[in-house]
Amino acid sequence: ECPQDDCKRYFKVTPGTGLKGISTCRCPYCGHEGPSKTFFTRAQIDHALSVVKNKVVGAFLKDMKAMEFNHRGGGIGLSMKVHGQPPPIRGYSEQDLETESLCDACSLRYAIYGVFGFCPDCGAHNNLSxxxxxxxxxxxxxxxxxxxxxxxxxxxxxxxxxxxxxxFDGWGRAVCEVFAAKAADPAKAGKISFQNVMRAQEALKIHFGFDADVVLGLEAVAVLHRAFQKRHLLAHRLGVVDDDYLRQTGDPTIRHGCRIGISASEVEATAAGVRAWAEALNAHLGRLP
Structure with missing residues (x-):
């Protein structure tokens, strides 16, 4: 559990995986780093304390039990009888989490709420994975x-x-939120949408200094933009071409009022373009001061 008062979120790591011999841990949610011993949950601490109390009191009672006696003489009899039980050990159960991740950098297995997070061992973010x-x-x-x-x-x-x-939209929003503190306007940078390629490109240029046209090339960005606009037609107009699509893409292969077509090869190219954009942006953000 993150020790930061404004976080306090729960996660799990698999012992025996990840880096060896380290004494620090990082919160996968907020990125706070500190000694591993500060990341125990309240339930784990209470359980450990109850184990200690159980052992200490149990040992004390055992020693005292050995000192019991019952002396009956001709006069007044003396005896000592020890009663009592060690305090019970408090049980606890680990919570079920939503996403299990394997860090590509250090091979740590960890589980978190949500989807995106930092590796608790090496600090690498799992967004590309x-x-x-x-x-x-x-x-x-x-x-x-x-x-x-x-x-x-x-x-x-x-x-x-x-x-x-x-x-891509979910990935982009998460990454911009993680790196928002490095942006010119953190509040706006953490809310960039990636469903429209051109608007996302402009926002990234303004807030993070990332120019997709330069990094990926004009043609690659145009191909992605056209595919994303086709997706918009499919989602909102049952695939029927409108003036906005023609104006934004300049697509000469189809007329207004026709149904858009999308091939498997176009989707493959879109997926490849998305991955290239993601890798380039991730590297760029990692280099920012």
Whole structure:
């Protein structure tokens, strides 16, 4: 449990995994770092104290029991009888958590509430691991689409695009929140949305000095923007092309009022572009002072 009063959130680590011989721990939620002994939960501390009390009182009673006597002489009899039980050991149970993670940097296994967090051992953030796990699901959906009839395949490919965009948006929001303190305006930086590529690109440039056009290339960003706009049509207009889509993308392959098409190869390219963006942004944020 994090010892910080404004955090106090619970997490678990698997003994025998991660770094060896370290005496510090990091909260996966707020990033606070301190001696490992300060991260025990209140229930664990109460349990440990009850074990100590049980052992100490038990040993005392045993010693006193050995001193019992019952002396009956011709006059007044004397005796000593010891009664009592050691105080009970307080039980406790570990809480069930939502996400189990394996740190790519140090191999620590840990569990947290939510999805994103710092490694309690080495401090590495798990954001790319979580994004990669989501991209693997997207890849499986595309593989399945290749084995079914056309109608089901179309639905799978469109859902894969939706999942790809949602995963990137969730990843981006989490990363910007983690690194918000390094931004020009932390309050706004922690609320950047990644569902619109161009708006996200502009916000990242303003708040973190990250220019996707320069890092990834104009064409790569344009491809992502077009795919994300297709996702917007699928989610909000049943895939029917409107003037806003044509204005934003300049897509010459389709007319107003037609239903947008999305291929498996486009989704694969989108997933690859998302991963490249994520890796570049993650590295950039890590270098900021």
């Amino acid at each position: 979580i994004l990669d796990a989501n991209m693997r699901v997207v890849a499986k959906m595309l593989s399945l689409a290749a084995t079914v009839d056309a109608e089901v395949a179309t639905s799978l490919v469109e859902n894969a695009l939706e999942d790809c965009v949602s995963a």
